[in-house]
Amino acid sequence: MSLRKELFKGKGGLGGGVENSGDNSLHQTASVQEYEVLEEIDEEKNNLESLPTFFIKPRRKKDYSPVSWETCFDICRDIKIPDSEDVFKAYEILGTSENCPIFVFHHGAAYSGLSFALACSYIKQLMNGGCTMFAYDCRGHGYTKTSDDSNLSLDILSQDLVNVLKAAYGDNVITSRDIFLIGHSIGGCVVADAASKGLIPSMTCLAVLDVVEGSALEAISGMLGFLRTRPTEFKSIENAIEWSVKSSTIRNVESSRITIPSVLKKEESIQTGAIKYVWRTDLAASRPYWEGWFLGLSEKFLSAKAAKFLILAGTDRLDKPLTIAQMQGKYQLLVLPDVGHMVQEDAPDRIANALVEFWKRNERLVLPVKKVTS
Amino acid sequence: MAESDNGWKFAQCFGDKGEVEDITEADIISTVEFDHTGDYLATGDKGGRVVLFERNDGKKGCEYKFYTEFQSHEPEFDYLKSLEIEEKINKIKWCKRQNAAHFLLSTNDKTIKLWKVFEKSLKVVAENNLNDGARPQNGRIQQLKLPKLTHHDTIIAAVPRKVYANAHAYHINSISINSDGETYISADDLRINLWNLNISDQSFNIVDIKPVNMEELTEVITAAEFHPIHCNLFMYSSSKGTIKLSDMRAAALCDQHAKLFEEQEDPANKSFFSEIISSISDVKFSKDGKYILSRDYLTLKIWDITMENKPLKTINIHDHLRNKLCDLYENDCIFDKFECTFSGDGQNVLTGSYNNYFHIYDREGLTDIALQADKSAFKAKRVGSAKNKMLSRGKSNSKKEEINVDAIDFNKKILHASWHPNENSIAVAATNNLFIFTCV
Numbered sequence: 001m002s003l004r005k006e007l008f009k010g011k012g013g014l015g016g017g018v019e020n021s022g023d024n025s026l027h028q029t030a031s032v033q034e035y036e037v038l039e040e041i042d043e044e045k046n047n048l049e050s051l052p053t054f055f056i057k058p059r060r061k062k063d064y065s066p067v068s069w070e071t072c073f074d075i076c077r078d079i080k081i082p083d084s085e086d087v088f089k090a091y092e093i094l095g096t097s098e099n100c101p102i103f104v105f106h107h108g109a110a111y112s113g114l115s116f117a118l119a120c121s122y123i124k125q126l127m128n129g130g131c132t133m134f135a136y137d138c139r140g141h142g143y144t145k146t147s148d149d150s151n152l153s154l155d156i157l158s159q160d161l162v163n164v165l166k167a168a169y170g171d172n173v174i175t176s177r178d179i180f181l182i183g184h185s186i187g188g189c190v191v192a193d194a195a196s197k198g199l200i201p202s203m204t205c206l207a208v209l210d211v212v213e214g215s216a217l218e219a220i221s222g223m224l225g226f227l228r229t230r231p232t233e234f235k236s237i238e239n240a241i242e243w244s245v246k247s248s249t250i251r252n253v254e255s256s257r258i259t260i261p262s263v264l265k266k267e268e269s270i271q272t273g274a275i276k277y278v279w280r281t282d283l284a285a286s287r288p289y290w291e292g293w294f295l296g297l298s299e300k301f302l303s304a305k306a307a308k309f310l311i312l313a314g315t316d317r318l319d320k321p322l323t324i325a326q327m328q329g330k331y332q333l334l335v336l337p338d339v340g341h342m343v344q345e346d347a348p349d350r351i352a353n354a355l356v357e358f359w360k361r362n363e364r365l366v367l368p369v370k371k372v373t374s
Numbered sequence: 375m376a377e378s379d380n381g382w383k384f385a386q387c388f389g390d391k392g393e394v395e396d397i398t399e400a401d402i403i404s405t406v407e408f409d410h411t412g413d414y415l416a417t418g419d420k421g422g423r424v425v426l427f428e429r430n431d432g433k434k435g436c437e438y439k440f441y442t443e444f445q446s447h448e449p450e451f452d453y454l455k456s457l458e459i460e461e462k463i464n465k466i467k468w469c470k471r472q473n474a475a476h477f478l479l480s481t482n483d484k485t486i487k488l489w490k491v492f493e494k495s496l497k498v499v500a501e502n503n504l505n506d507g508a509r510p511q512n513g514r515i516q517q518l519k520l521p522k523l524t525h526h527d528t529i530i531a532a533v534p535r536k537v538y539a540n541a542h543a544y545h546i547n548s549i550s551i552n553s554d555g556e557t558y559i560s561a562d563d564l565r566i567n568l569w570n571l572n573i574s575d576q577s578f579n580i581v582d583i584k585p586v587n588m589e590e591l592t593e594v595i596t597a598a599e600f601h602p603i604h605c606n607l608f609m610y611s612s613s614k615g616t617i618k619l620s621d622m623r624a625a626a627l628c629d630q631h632a633k634l635f636e637e638q639e640d641p642a643n644k645s646f647f648s649e650i651i652s653s654i655s656d657v658k659f660s661k662d663g664k665y666i667l668s669r670d671y672l673t674l675k676i677w678d679i680t681m682e683n684k685p686l687k688t689i690n691i692h693d694h695l696r697n698k699l700c701d702l703y704e705n706d707c708i709f710d711k712f713e714c715t716f717s718g719d720g721q722n723v724l725t726g727s728y729n730n731y732f733h734i735y736d737r738e739g740l741t742d743i744a745l746q747a748d749k750s751a752f753k754a755k756r757v758g759s760a761k762n763k764m765l766s767r768g769k770s771n772s773k774k775e776e777i778n779v780d781a782i783d784f785n786k787k788i789l790h791a792s793w794h795p796n797e798n799s800i801a802v803a804a805t806n807n808l809f810i811f812t813c814v
Binding site: 002003007 | 563591594596653706
């Protein structure tokens, strides 16, 4: 509200009370914003030639250029699994201490570890070095190369999770360091499966993002149709980013700029030399594994021996076992309004806040040992 | 044959002529300014962009074409106060041209920037030896040639030369470049600062009306301008309907005015809204510096700089709104800040109104030309329709206009306009469209 308007309306005008929009302009002090004088910026702007002088529509150019993982993650490394040909791409933010807890992120189908980029950068600010964050591209996705990219069965993916963690941090990571497993969509199925099988004993917290067994199974039939409506190729990465934002697949353009480059691969046509970008993961080909991913998800999630957190986008519905368990208080539920399926991309700040809060509340409590005098 | 009225006719329209409901807020034009020659026209919008137009010399008559555009300001966040700083361009002022490049000042609520706009020749490396990638047949040394830099394209580049930041705690409403070409003032609600164009990390505060206790605040500064000829004089208007002319030679802090232009209010007309509608939204000097033009909510006032107690002429712009002040207070339209401007020769004045109407009056206030910056303007030009959207009222003819007050669209307001310095052409901002009208 402008100062002038506040003069009249703000202080008891014609019945218009003070609109407290948090605008403290009446008590302003000079702000201490730092601003460096810009060096000469070369702006290569194309001169719009011969526009009709009568009507011109100056268009707002939205920035759809790709952004590097470096803006969010500290390290990007290839993790080779011993005794195999599999090399997984992983992105990390290291915590300050050697034995600090690890937040492990598993992305959903057809995406990559960078899906959690923005969320991790927010968590980094909140946790202030108190934890290590580890997000990797799973089999057949992103920049990971395995001997069998097409075998996306749940058992293999869960085993991959354990193998990658052990290869990245040493074999004893699954027993000695506190682990918080976070999985989005299919990733949620994987972490729930790993948890229920007890593959990671030192896991203390488990979070599943936007996947519910009942709804997912019902949605399978529509999936193939949906996949057909997706474009199969893009002229450039910018086009792909623009598509993802405009089709509301990823509603947050900042996140899309980081994620999309990693889910595409470049293809060059040999005859024409034309370059196009196609999806890295052939989701339709993974059809045989779909039921396997979701069957038993609710039960696995509920039987995991850890603090459990379920985050849903506004639209999803809980199925029967989850509803009952919610009433019994077996897990914490958070519903985020105004987000799409890519919850951690659409609202990275809210997800980060929720996860950190949950972690802090469920941290392993180390009680001082009471000396017993005999 | 185009519809014309008193010689004024529609010339051009820039923008997306869609319905007002579909307008992208970032495209709403927030300021318009001709440069000192009239060959260039600048507009700033709510999205922080500056678009420049250039006079099309090849064509006879008044025609402008797109020249360049650049993003002047970005939205910022003030972390200390948890407030967003809008990127909307409040004012653009051109510097006098000294060389081939253009310099202009653009400002948002908090930061002023000096932009240099110039033509840049892009060069590319040409005449490579292996242009097509093929290996030369026989690599003879005599056949090798030095690659040359050749001119490829000319682009228009805009570069921020200076950023004058962190000097205003309140929202900047005006900037004005001094006739000396070296200094300029920037005014916010409570303070006016004097800058040197070459120094961006310091400025002098020359007017400060902030009360010690903000609870006692009663008046804010609404506009400020340097005198066009005397580099030591400047004026500023306030929300209480006063214009103060100050002399910088008198003291370092110019809180004491040299002249105070205020018309005593007729007690009979006093109402709850008197103070609000007396607030001056814009104030301008004439080019010869002898007259001052001020705009308050319902009227235009022309002052002689030598006579402080009353204006030479008061012109009612849309007096029919006087009975609707209550509704206009409810929908906040009573706080709309209309700009005003003199013509280049000082013989006419221009200001805007609602429903996309704007008015041109002569200095005596005897003639009133009302034009509408609307789709109808260019439809009329093409069809030559009998739908006479252009009205002409003589003052002596006091026939009451049938202005249906309830039919006025208060969302379509002409707040910003600029008059060509040397001819009778005007650029008018109608929400997201820029209209050019001309009389030549």
